Every structure is written in structure tokens, then in C-alpha cells.
Amino acid sequence: MSALLEVRGLEVDFVQYERGLRRRSVPALTGMDLTASPGEVVALVGASGAGKSLLAHAVLGLLPPNAVECGTVTYDGVPRDPAARRRLAGRETMLLPQSVSFLDPVNPVGRQVRRSARLAGRSDPRRAAEEALAQRGLGPEVLRLYPHELSGGMARRVMVAMATLRAPRLLLADEPTTGLPPETVRTTLAEFRQLADDGCAVVVVTHELLAVLDVADRVVICSAGRTVDVADPADFTGDGSRLGHPFSRALWQALPVNGLHVSGVS
Amino acid sequence: MAVDLLTARLRGAVGRLLRLVLLLAAVAAASFTLMAHSPIDPVDAYVGGDIAAIGPEQRAQIAERWGLGDPPLERFGAWFGQLLQGDLGQSLTFNQPVTQVIGERFPASLALMATAWLLSGLFGFSLGVVAGVRQGRVADRAICWWAYTLASAPTFWVGLLLLYVFSVSLGWTPVCCAVPVGVLAEDVTLLDRLQHLILPALTLSIVGVAPVVLHTRHAVIHAMASDHVAFARAQGESTRGVVVHHVLRNAAAPAVLLQFAALGELFGGSVLAEQVFSYPGLGAATTAAALGQDVPLLLGIVLFTTVFVFVGNQLGDVAHARLDPRVGRRPSRGRRGRDGEPAGLPAAPEAFPPPPTGEPEPAGRGVR
Numbered sequence: 001m002s003a004l005l006e007v008r009g010l011e012v013d014f015v016q017y018e019r020g021l022r023r024r025s026v027p028a029l030t031g032m033d034l035t036a037s038p039g040e041v042v043a044l045v046g047a048s049g050a051g052k053s054l055l056a057h058a059v060l061g062l063l064p065p066n067a068v069e070c071g072t073v074t075y076d077g078v079p080r081d082p083a084a085r086r087r088l089a090g091r092e093t094m095l096l097p098q099s100v101s102f103l104d105p106v107n108p109v110g111r112q113v114r115r116s117a118r119l120a121g122r123s124d125p126r127r128a129a130e131e132a133l134a135q136r137g138l139g140p141e142v143l144r145l146y147p148h149e150l151s152g153g154m155a156r157r158v159m160v161a162m163a164t165l166r167a168p169r170l171l172l173a174d175e176p177t178t179g180l181p182p183e184t185v186r187t188t189l190a191e192f193r194q195l196a197d198d199g200c201a202v203v204v205v206t207h208e209l210l211a212v213l214d215v216a217d218r219v220v221i222c223s224a225g226r227t228v229d230v231a232d233p234a235d236f237t238g239d240g241s242r243l244g245h246p247f248s249r250a251l252w253q254a255l256p257v258n259g260l261h262v263s264g265v266s
Numbered sequence: 267m268a269v270d271l272l273t274a275r276l277r278g279a280v281g282r283l284l285r286l287v288l289l290l291a292a293v294a295a296a297s298f299t300l301m302a303h304s305p306i307d308p309v310d311a312y313v314g315g316d317i318a319a320i321g322p323e324q325r326a327q328i329a330e331r332w333g334l335g336d337p338p339l340e341r342f343g344a345w346f347g348q349l350l351q352g353d354l355g356q357s358l359t360f361n362q363p364v365t366q367v368i369g370e371r372f373p374a375s376l377a378l379m380a381t382a383w384l385l386s387g388l389f390g391f392s393l394g395v396v397a398g399v400r401q402g403r404v405a406d407r408a409i410c411w412w413a414y415t416l417a418s419a420p421t422f423w424v425g426l427l428l429l430y431v432f433s434v435s436l437g438w439t440p441v442c443c444a445v446p447v448g449v450l451a452e453d454v455t456l457l458d459r460l461q462h463l464i465l466p467a468l469t470l471s472i473v474g475v476a477p478v479v480l481h482t483r484h485a486v487i488h489a490m491a492s493d494h495v496a497f498a499r500a501q502g503e504s505t506r507g508v509v510v511h512h513v514l515r516n517a518a519a520p521a522v523l524l525q526f527a528a529l530g531e532l533f534g535g536s537v538l539a540e541q542v543f544s545y546p547g548l549g550a551a552t553t554a555a556a557l558g559q560d561v562p563l564l565l566g567i568v569l570f571t572t573v574f575v576f577v578g579n580q581l582g583d584v585a586h587a588r589l590d591p592r593v594g595r596r597p598s599r600g601r602r603g604r605d606g607e608p609a610g611l612p613a614a615p616e617a618f619p620p621p622p623t624g625e626p627e628p629a630g631r632g633v634r
């Protein structure tokens with residue numbers, strides 16, 4: 001199957017001004033590769049600050065104006081510049097953000113979900129919003145709450161509801177399971193699997209390698225702004241000897257269940 | 267629950283009232299001290315040009331009649347006692363009860379200040395939004411430059427400039443007063459009044475507009491760079507949609523708070539603007555009272571202004587809490603584990619948003 005999303009050698013620098021007018025370029029991504037096909041769940045794994053979320057935002061064309069890009073992002077077989085990618089956002093591609101700060105703090109949940117429903121082209125935003133929340137076990141009383149009145153888990157469910165009002169062809173889920181209890185992590189990931197089985201390409205950005213192995217078709221491992229390895233989830237087993245790249249092996253061995261083994265990492 | 271809410275409201279109202287009373291007492295004492303140490307001699311100021319015509323005996327008589335020889339504390343006590351009975355005293359300058367002077371002149375000032383307040387608020391907010399959305403572009407730079415220029419321009423100078431251009435050179439507006447000179451009160455039309463109001467109000471609003479522009483611009487930039495706008499864009503929201511649905515309300519909260527907090531400044535500005543345009547409002551009366559050592563009138567105006575500014579600030583608080591639910595005292599619902607999560611779970615730290623930042627600091631913005 002041909003890839004829906006293909007990122008090749010993506011580099012992102014942030015231009016900053018130091019004291020006076022000296023320009024400084026801060027490299028954030030130094031070479032990211034990622035492909036995702038319809039029906040596939042791709043896990044993007046790496047430590048905090050490795051540039052995982054940044055990659056997701058870059059694919060949607062959401063980087064701030066001082067970001068400078070290099071490399072190619074191909075969607076549906078056509079190379080797209082950031083402006084073109086932003087036009088796709090919401091229609092074809094969708095972000096599932098990581099924290100409650102992605103909800104507007106001064107508007108009640110209901111107004112925000114209704115706005116999302118309108119953007120998703122629903123004819124009756126009010127009903128669509130209620131249904132989307134009800135689907136995730138949130139009653140109509142949640143519509144009147146403000147984001148700061150939600151628990152972390154509720155906020156995530158609200159955002160999932162907003163992001164899936166129009167079935168996207170590509171979903172980029174940014175740390176969707178951080179801080180959730182194991183039970184909720186499983187159901188959330190199962191939902192992504194379901195979306196993929198329905199024909200969506202799902203990229204799950206996470207640092208919880210173990211949980212995502214159950215649902216992922218491929219695991220892309222990145223470190224310090226570049227991808228270092230693409231691995232088969234089945235290779236993450238035993239002492240990790242089936243993993244090709246030493247960094248992937250070290251990452252696997254460093255997991256608590258594998259004895260927090262860190263000798264392989266310099 | 268409802269009773270709890272009611273008592274909480276009541277307690278809040280009583281607390282505010284208590285604060286107002288303390289504030290009034292402190293302001294009265296401070297103003298009185300200032301007036302008691304003023305270098306202007308009240309008798310000289312009262313008699314004016316005829317000072318040579320009266321002898322020292324007469325001066326002493328006037329001073330005694332006014333009780334100027336009494337110790338300041340005693341005078342303050344006498345005045346305060348009358349105040350508690352609702353009597354603000356007699357204005358020496360206008361030879362009328364203080365309440366009557368304030369009552370007659372406040373409507374003119376209120377029209378002036380309300381017009382200026384609305385103009386600067388609406389105009390400043392719109393310009394601030396434009397500047398914030400077009401950050402770094404030509405429009406933003408022009409608006410910023412303009413705002414900085416206005417922020418550093420004194421009221422009276424802007425007033426004189428406008429007076430020169432529109433009244434003297436172009437002749438579009440009258441040079442002075444609130445009504446045409448030499449026209450009977452019953453013949454004055456609303457149009458006349460508006461024509462006389464426009465230039466002082468414009469002066470006053472132009473000076474008040476700069477802080478609103480700059481604070482709104484900052485709030486808009488902050489909101490445009492925020493996560494929730496990124497999420498909105500990810501859902502395909504256009505820039506116009508982002509501004510209307512995801513930025514305006516966020517930026518309005520600090521602007522409204524600032525605009526209400528600036529009421530004191532507005533009052534201070536009206537003193538100068540009314541002086542420049544010979545507009546017979548409360549500001550002009552303040553100047554007359556201060557120059558004439560008219561202690562009862564000045565204290566009356568000071569107390570009145572205090573109440574005015576205090577009420578304005580309280581209204582600002584209420585409006586701000588309406589716009590930004592995080593600062594309101596709404597009892598928190600929702601955190602009841604209703605969604606089936608064990609209460610003791612380590613909630614994601616992001617579940618608690620940081621306190622709103624980038625809001626203007628109302629303290630320290632006194633009468634200029």
C-alpha cells in the first residue's frame with residue numbers, strides 16, 4: 001500500500017534574535033523520517049525533547065513563523081509546503097493534542113466542541129457535539145464546564161471528541177496517554193487501532209513504548225531531533241537482541257520491566 | 267448550596283463596603299492634611315483682588331468665622347462630624363452647598379468621561395486586535411508607533427493641538443465651554459452640546475487609548491501563540507475564525523479590566539481637558555477649589571471621585587470574572603471523580619492550567 005504521509009529528512013531550525021540584532025539559529029529537528037499508510041498505527045517513540053511533538057506540528061503546518069524548514073513532506077503522493085499542509089489540517093489531517101492547554105481556557109467546553117463540529121461540516125453542531133461527548137461517556141453537563149474544571153482524563157476525552165468529529169485520513173496523536181491510568185491507556189490505544197482498521201493512518205507520538213507495542217504496526221524511534229531506527233513491534237522482546245539499532249536496544253533494556261538496564265547507553 | 271452561595275455573596279459585598287469606608291476615611295484624612303499645609307491663604311484667595319481694601323481686623327474676623335485659627339484636628343473632626351450627617355459643607359468659591367456644586371457639574375463631566383471612555387475602549391481594543399494579529403507587519407508597527415507617541419503626550423498639549431487645528435484653523439468646533447456663549451439655557455440644542463463635547467472627549471480618549479492598544483496587542487499576541495489556537499488551526503480554522511472564536515474573548519478580559527482601572531486616570535485627565543477647553547465640569551471645579559483653597563468643595567470632590575473610581579474598579583473585577591471564568595469565584599464543579607477515575611490518581615500536571623499571565627497590573631495607576 002502506498003504511503004499517505006511520507007516525511008523525508010525533515011529539518012527545523014528556530015531563528016532567534018540575541019541581544020542586539022545578532023541572529024541565532026537553534027536546530028530543533030535534524031533529520032526526521034516517517035511514513036504512515038492508511039490502516040496503519042505508527043508509534044513515534046523517543047525521550048522528552050527528542051522532537052516528536054514538533055514533528056507532528058510540522059506535518060500540520062502549525063510551526064510558528066520563526067521556524068525554518070528543510071526536507072520534504074509528501075501527503076497523498078504530492079510534496080506539500082507548510083501553507084499547503086495547513087490547508088489540509090482539519091480536512092484531511094488532524095491533531096489530537098496532548099494537554100488541556102489546547103482547550104480555550106475562557107470558553108465553556110460546549111461552545112468549543114460545537115465550533116469544532118461546525119468546522120467539521122456537521123449540519124447540526126449542537127447535536128453533533130452532544131453525541132460526540134456522549135460517545136466518550138461525558139454527559140451534557142460537561143458542555144457547561146470550563147477547561148479548568150475538567151479532570152485530566154475528561155479533558156483528553158473532550159479533545160478526542162473534537163478531533164474525531166470529522167473522520168480524518170491522518171490522525172497525529174500527541175502524547176495521548178500521558179498521566180492516564182493503565183485501563184484508560186488501553187482503551188484509548190484500542191480506539192486508535194479501531195480508527196486505523198477503518199482506514200485512517202494514525203501516528204501516535206508517545207514515550208510509553210511498552211503500552212503502544214500492542215497496537216502499533218511500526219515503531220519509529222527518534223533521539224535528539226533525528227530518527228534513528230524503524231522497528232517491528234514484535235522485535236521488542238526478550239533482551240532486545242532482535243532490534244537492529246543499538247539505541248533501540250538500549251531504549252528497550254532501560255524499561256523498568258527489563259530491569260532498568262542502562263549500561264548500553266553512553 | 268444556594269444559601270451558601272448567597273452568604274458568600276453577602277460576605278463579599280460587606281467586605282467591599284468595609285474596604286470602601288476605610289478607603290474614604292484614609293483619603294479624607296490625607297486630603298485634609300494636604301490642604302491644611304497648602305501655601306495658599308484661604309482668605310487671600312477668597313477676597314482676591316480686593317485684598318488691599320480690607321484691613322487686618324477684617325481678615326482676622328473672616329479667619330475666625332471660618333475657624334481657621336482652630337487646631338487642624340479639631341477642624342477635621344468638625345468637618346467629619348458633619349459629613350457623617352450627610353452635610354458636605356458650603357463651597358466658598360461657588361457660594362453653594364458642596365453637594366449642589368457636585369450635582370450640577372457631574373453630569374457634564376460624566377458625559378465627557380463616558381464618551382471618552384467608550385471611544386478609547388472600543389477604538390483601542392480594535393486597534394490592539396489588528397496590531398496583535400498583524401504582529402511585526404506594517405500595520406502593527408504604525409499602530410505601535412502611534413500608541414507610544416500618544417502614551418508620551420500630555421493631555422493638555424494634545425488638547426491645545428486639537429483646539430488649534432479644529433477650532434482655530436478649521437473652525438469646525440467651538441473653542442470653549444459646554445454650550446454656546448450668550449445663548450439662553452432653554453435654547454441650547456442637543457446638537458450644540460454634542461458639538462461642544464466632541465473635542466474635549468476626543469482629547470481625553472486619545473490619551474487613554476494607548477494603554478488599551480498596547481495591552482490588547484500583547485494579549486492578542488499571547489493568545490495567537492497559544493496551544494488552543496494551534497488546535498483550532500489544526501481543525502482548519504481560518505485566521506479570521508481564530509480571531510473571532512478563539513482570541514477576542516481572551517484578549518477582552520485584560521482590556522476590560524484595564525479600562526475600568528483607568529477610571530482614576532480618566533478623572534485626572536478630565537481635570538486638564540476641562541481646563542484647556544473651559545468645559546464647566548467637575549474637573550474645572552476641582553481646579554477652582556484647589557486654587558481658591560476651598561477645602562469643603564475639594565474634599566467633597568475627592569470623596570466623590572474616590573467612590574466613583576472604587577465602584578469602577580469593582581465593576582471591572584466583576585466584568586473580568588465574567589469574561590475569564592478562572593478568576594471568578596464559581597464553586598468548582600466537575601472535580602468529583604464523576605468520570606469514574608479514582609480521585610487519588612496522579613492527575614496530569616496540565617490538568618491545572620497556570621494562572622493567567624500577561625494581564626495588566628492595575629496597582630500603581632493612579633491619577634496622573
